[in-house]
Amino acid sequence: xxxxxxxxxxxxxxxxxxxxxxxxxxxxxxxxxxxxxxxxxxxxxxxxxxxxxxxxxxxxxxxxxxxxxxxxxxxxxxxxxxxxxxxxxxxxxx
Numbered sequence: 001x002x003x004x005x006x007x008x009x010x011x012x013x014x015x016x017x018x019x020x021x022x023x024x025x026x027x028x029x030x031x032x033x034x035x036x037x038x039x040x041x042x043x044x045x046x047x048x049x050x051x052x053x054x055x056x057x058x059x060x061x062x063x064x065x066x067x068x069x070x071x072x073x074x075x076x077x078x079x080x081x082x083x084x085x086x087x088x089x090x091x092x093x094x
Contacts, residue, residue, distance in 0.1 A: 017058070027050055031046065047076060
């Protein structure tokens with residue numbers, strides 16, 4: 001699963017879930033690639049696009065046009081999602 005993101009936009013910080021069915025299908029339609037490509041290859045436009053779509057679908061007021069969103073230079077940061085053995089550490093034997 002690709003990382004999740006935070007968006008600083010309009011003076012507020014928002015946590016974004018970019019893995020919803022709506023966002024992933026919008027990505028696949030626009031770029032004609034499987035969303036899973038983001039696990040191995042990252043492009044700035046892809047990150048910005050999924051964050052723009054996620055923000056819109058979560059009720060955050062963003063421009064209707066993607067390029068207008070980019071022109072406002074939003075601040076996007078990756079939120080590290082724990083994976084593997086360290087994801088849910090426990091004390092003692094299992």
